[in-house]
Amino acid sequence: MRTRKWIKLSAIVLAIGLLASACSSDDGPDEDETATEGGTDTGQEGEASGDTLQTVTDRGTLVCGVNGAVPGFSFADEEGNITGFDADYCRAVAAAVLGDPDAVEFRQLTAEQRFTALQGGEIDVLIRNTTWTATRDGSEGATFATTTFYDGQGLMVKADSGVSELADLQGATVCVLSGTTTELNLTTLSEAEGLNLTPQTFEDNETLQSAFEQGQCQAWTSDKSQLAAVKSNFPEEQGGPDGLVILEDTISKEPLGPVTRDGDSQWSQIVDWVVIATIQAEEFGINQGNVEGFSSDSPDVQRFLGQSEGEAFDPGLGFPSTTWTTDVISAVGNYGEIYNRHVGPDTPLGLERGLNNLWTEGGLLYAPPYR
Amino acid sequence: MAASTTAGGPRPPLWRDVRVLRVVGQIAFAILTVAFLWWIWGNLTDNLQSRNLPTGFDYLSQPGGFIVQYSDVTSSTPIWKVILTGVKNTLLVSAVGIVLATVIGVLIGIGRLSNNWLVRKGSALYVEAVRNIPVLVWIIFFFSALLLPVLPVVEESVTGDLFVANNRAISVAGPTTPSGGAGTLWLLGLVAVLAGIAVAWWRTRRNVRTGQPHHRVIWGLLTAIVVFAIGFVVAGVDVGLDRPAREGFAVTGGFALSTPYLGVLIGLVVYTASHIAEIVRGSILAVPKGQQEAAQALALSGFQRMRYVILPQALRIMVPPTANQYLNLTKNSSLAIAVGYADVMQVVKTVIGNGRPAPQNIAIAMAVYLAFSLTISFFTNLYNRRIQYVGRS
Numbered sequence: 001m002r003t004r005k006w007i008k009l010s011a012i013v014l015a016i017g018l019l020a021s022a023c024s025s026d027d028g029p030d031e032d033e034t035a036t037e038g039g040t041d042t043g044q045e046g047e048a049s050g051d052t053l054q055t056v057t058d059r060g061t062l063v064c065g066v067n068g069a070v071p072g073f074s075f076a077d078e079e080g081n082i083t084g085f086d087a088d089y090c091r092a093v094a095a096a097v098l099g100d101p102d103a104v105e106f107r108q109l110t111a112e113q114r115f116t117a118l119q120g121g122e123i124d125v126l127i128r129n130t131t132w133t134a135t136r137d138g139s140e141g142a143t144f145a146t147t148t149f150y151d152g153q154g155l156m157v158k159a160d161s162g163v164s165e166l167a168d169l170q171g172a173t174v175c176v177l178s179g180t181t182t183e184l185n186l187t188t189l190s191e192a193e194g195l196n197l198t199p200q201t202f203e204d205n206e207t208l209q210s211a212f213e214q215g216q217c218q219a220w221t222s223d224k225s226q227l228a229a230v231k232s233n234f235p236e237e238q239g240g241p242d243g244l245v246i247l248e249d250t251i252s253k254e255p256l257g258p259v260t261r262d263g264d265s266q267w268s269q270i271v272d273w274v275v276i277a278t279i280q281a282e283e284f285g286i287n288q289g290n291v292e293g294f295s296s297d298s299p300d301v302q303r304f305l306g307q308s309e310g311e312a313f314d315p316g317l318g319f320p321s322t323t324w325t326t327d328v329i330s331a332v333g334n335y336g337e338i339y340n341r342h343v344g345p346d347t348p349l350g351l352e353r354g355l356n357n358l359w360t361e362g363g364l365l366y367a368p369p370y371r
Numbered sequence: 372m373a374a375s376t377t378a379g380g381p382r383p384p385l386w387r388d389v390r391v392l393r394v395v396g397q398i399a400f401a402i403l404t405v406a407f408l409w410w411i412w413g414n415l416t417d418n419l420q421s422r423n424l425p426t427g428f429d430y431l432s433q434p435g436g437f438i439v440q441y442s443d444v445t446s447s448t449p450i451w452k453v454i455l456t457g458v459k460n461t462l463l464v465s466a467v468g469i470v471l472a473t474v475i476g477v478l479i480g481i482g483r484l485s486n487n488w489l490v491r492k493g494s495a496l497y498v499e500a501v502r503n504i505p506v507l508v509w510i511i512f513f514f515s516a517l518l519l520p521v522l523p524v525v526e527e528s529v530t531g532d533l534f535v536a537n538n539r540a541i542s543v544a545g546p547t548t549p550s551g552g553a554g555t556l557w558l559l560g561l562v563a564v565l566a567g568i569a570v571a572w573w574r575t576r577r578n579v580r581t582g583q584p585h586h587r588v589i590w591g592l593l594t595a596i597v598v599f600a601i602g603f604v605v606a607g608v609d610v611g612l613d614r615p616a617r618e619g620f621a622v623t624g625g626f627a628l629s630t631p632y633l634g635v636l637i638g639l640v641v642y643t644a645s646h647i648a649e650i651v652r653g654s655i656l657a658v659p660k661g662q663q664e665a666a667q668a669l670a671l672s673g674f675q676r677m678r679y680v681i682l683p684q685a686l687r688i689m690v691p692p693t694a695n696q697y698l699n700l701t702k703n704s705s706l707a708i709a710v711g712y713a714d715v716m717q718v719v720k721t722v723i724g725n726g727r728p729a730p731q732n733i734a735i736a737m738a739v740y741l742a743f744s745l746t747i748s749f750f751t752n753l754y755n756r757r758i759q760y761v762g763r764s
Contacts, residue, residue: 135726171621173440173525173539178717179724184436187446196621198440198539200631201721202711210515211711215524216538216630218620 052260052267053097053318056124061103064090065123068108071229072342072349073129082106085342086127088332089148089258089275093125096274096324101331115140118261125271126259129223131181136259145272146279147257150355150364152250153185154224156231159245161218166193166249173198175208175217185252186221205230213238219247223254225343225351232348241348266318273317277325280304280367281334283358288333291326304370315370325370335365415730430727437721439713441540441627450722457718458739464632464714465701465743468639472700473693475644480651481677494648501645507706509642514634514710522630528617535615535622541633542615542625552608559602567595631712635704643700650692654685687758694751701743715739 056062066074066086074084091101107123118126119141129151130136132144155174157163163172166189176183178201190197200217202208209230212220220227224246231244258275260268281287284301286294294305303313306322314322321327332338339356343349357363385391419426431451438444442456482494501509522538523529529536533544548556571591578585615625658681666680707714719736723729 169620171619173620178711179721183721184446184725187436187438190438191446198621199438200440200539200711201713201717203708203720207511207515207709207711211519214515214519214538216519218525 052124052264053270056097057320060098061105062090062094062098062125063105063107063123064093065107065109065114065117065126065128066090067128068106070129070226071233072347073225073229074106074108074127082108083342085149085338086129088338088342089127090125092278092328092332093258093271093274095327095331096277096319097270099321099327115142118142118259121261124260124267127257129225129256130259132255132257133181141262142259143262143268145258145260145268146275147255147364148275149225149256151223151225151254151256153182153221153252153254154227154250155219155221155247156227156244157219157247158215159239159243163218163247164245165247166195169195169197169219171196171198172218173200173216174219174221175200175202175212176221177201177205177208178203181252182222189251221251223256224250225256225349228343228349228351232350269317270319273319274328276367276370277304277328278332278335278338279358279365280370281325281329282336282365283360283367286329286334287337288330291329300369300371419728419730425728425731428731430731435722436725439718441629442713450727454715454718454722454735457713457715460632460712461701461704461707461714461716461739461743464635464639464704464707464712468636468643468700468704469697471636471640472643472647472696475640476647476693476696477651479644479648480655483648483652484655498645498648501641502649504642506638506642506703507709510635510638510706511709513637513641514631518630518634525617525620525622528622530617533614535617535625537622538630540622540627540629542622542627544612544614544624545626547611547613548608549611550609552606555606555608556603556610559599559606562602563595563599566598567591570594629712631707631710634710635707635712635714638706639700639703642703643696646696646699647693650689650696651685654688655681657688658684687760690751690755690758694747694755697747697751698744701747702740705740 064087066082066084068074068076068082070084070086072084074082074086076082087104087106090104090106094104095101107117109117109123109126109128114126114128114130115136117123126142127148129149131151132147136142137144155166155169157169163169172195174186174197176186176199183199183201186197186199189195190199200211202211208220211217213235220230222230227246231241231246234241234244258271260271281291281304284296284304286301286304294301296302299308302308304325306313306325312322333341336353339353340346343351345352353361353363355364357365359366382388416426431454432449434447435444435450435453436446437453438446439453439456442460444453444456479494479497482490483498485491485494519538522536522541525537525539527537535542568591571587574585574587574590577583578587613624613626615622615627617623662680662684663676666676671680704714705716708717708720711717716736719732723732
């Protein structure tokens with residue numbers, strides 16, 4: 001009886017203690033809130049703030065957020081190394097600021113995790129097939145660098161289905177991942193064109209692929225680059241890559257590029273100009289093979305390689321070295337080389353350059369002058 | 372009277388008085404609970420506000436932007452209506468599932484006690500094979516490994532006069548009212564059912580009073596049919612048959628049972644039936660053996676022994692655990708998301724994926740399941756009270 005009372009008493013004391021702590025911790029978020037309002041940066045704590053370049057230099061490695069599950073863009077090979085188009089841009093940034101393309105720590109992120117990881121300072125740069133949209137630019141605390149890949153949503157059908165254009169899909173069922181912009185775009189398309197499409201939504205790509213293989217849906221819609229990745233890995237017993245056709249029609253604009261945190265304009269500029277440098281190099285005809293000792297009479301080319309009338313040329317972007325462009329190109333090559341190595345016509349993905357060609361070749365890649 | 376508990380001694384000081392402490396303890400607990408809820412609510416709204424996220428439910432009236440298959444939801448349908456469609460779909464799979472699982476479960480449960488070796492062993496095999504595999508695996512099995520490969524693709528649909536079957540959906544012909552009046556028919560149906568129930572009740576009362584056989588099922592059914600027929604003729608509603616037809620990739624008309632729906636339904640029914648079967652078997656075994664022997668001594672047939680002696684007594688034991696299985700089935704229907712059936716959980720997750728606030732949406736989903744579960748509990752408790760032995764307390 002005595003002990004029971006003691007238990008009860010201590011329970012009450014505990015309750016009051018908890019109550020007090022509950023009340024006091026209630027003030028916590030308020031303080032945080034004022035701090036957020038005062039600062040311009042969403043990730044204000046510790047190393048997330050201000051000088052990302054300094055953080056990266058001190059650490060000696062670049063932490064790069066990638067997808068890790070899209071062949072051709074970022075995909076773990078047998079040895080666990082992440083390779084691909086996006087991964088090479090991580091290496092390019094590391095080469096530019098650290099002089100070492102291998103000083104990259106890859107962080108594989110899901111679609112939901114990516115912006116939180118960026119805001120919280122867990123990663124330095126996000127290169128994870130992320131579409132540049134106004135809301136993301138405005139509300140996710142993100143700054144988008146120059147687009148590395150102009151993608152668009154497409155539809156994939158089986159080659160023997162007799163479907164060759166959108167109009168042939170009248171009344172069809174289309175498989176799509178639920179809760180994505182892809183699903184919304186599909187709805188818009190169906191209603192605008194009067195196609196009367198039925199979306200069959202799934203949570204994950206595995207169930208979706210099984211439903212598509214068994215013909216529950218006649219088409220599969222996603223970003224064209226992702227469809228190409230699926231196509232390249234399509235099982236042989238289902239007809240292999242040749243058993244599938246990606247329709248010509250593009251139903252949305254999906255510009256994919258690197259993303260940095262809002263509030264660190266120097267770091268954003270650095271990532272921006274690394275992308276621009278790969279494009280500029282292709283325009284100048286500089287590639288991984290000839291960049292060392294590349295000589296040209298053109299002052300434009302000389303400036304690009306860090307020389308101006310015999311002196312070092314530094315536009316003041318914040319790169320640690322004036323020859324950073326050489327470091328980048330010798331590490332990963334120019335844009336065309338990166339593209340052709342991972343997603344180009346000679347790879348399993350087999351994507352033509354299309355929009356991702358130089359402006360001189362009818363594409364959208366256009367580098368601002370380096371002067 | 373206070374002295375009686377403390378055996379005549381002086382009252383202890385306040386801080387050692389059990390009755391005072393009890394009251395204080397309860398008040399403290401109540402305050403703690405309220406404070407905790409108030410704190411997490413404040414925490415949530417603060418954090419939402421600091422991230423510029425909406426804290427209210429205003430978004431429910433905005434358009435959802437996506438289509439839900441086999442429904443009239445378009446991209447301009449407000450979100451609350453889209454979620455309501457999800458609720459309807461959850462109801463459709465749970466209600467049909469509960470009925471089917473009960474029927475199959477009772478049959479298998481009785482089968483396990485059969486004198487026929489094959490029936491007994493077959494039922495045992497069913498129960499042991501089915502209940503030991505998670506229901507999610509069953510749902511994916513029936514959808515991906517059974518329905519999708521077995522049914523033909525839409526271009527090669529099996530087409531009959533009254534149905535079109537492919538691995539999108541099995542569409543069957545259904546009644547339609549080309550010139551309107553569907554509401555009248557539903558009302559008529561309701562009136563007919565109520566009339567049938569009333570007559571069945573009257574037959575039961577008469578049976579109790581006079582001892583004459585009631586035949587209440589036949590009487591009730593006939594009444595309902597007659598009332599409906601008379602009302603139908605009087606109302607003069609034009610009824611036609613809506614036959615499904617295939618045009619290219621699309622099947623129009625009829626009533627569509629989509630393969631995701633069938634996958635979820637069969638998975639839930641097969642799994643829950645195995646649990647109900649065990650409950651039925653246990654309940655029958657719990658009826659004293661003497662009842663069985665007495666029924667046999669009265670020369671009742673096997674069916675009669677089961678129907679009039681054993682099952683009514685087993686029912687009393689059966690109802691509470693079976694009600695639990697009904698709750699499980701309803702909650703397990705949220706696994707529909709695995710095969711792309713648009714139940715309330717799938718719809719809510721899609722809404723969240725489109726950038727609508729997660730806390731509010733999850734709260735809605737929780738409220739829906741809670742409402743379903745409490746409704747089932749209410750009716751099963753009501754039924755349980757009705758069939759309990761009367762006269763003991």
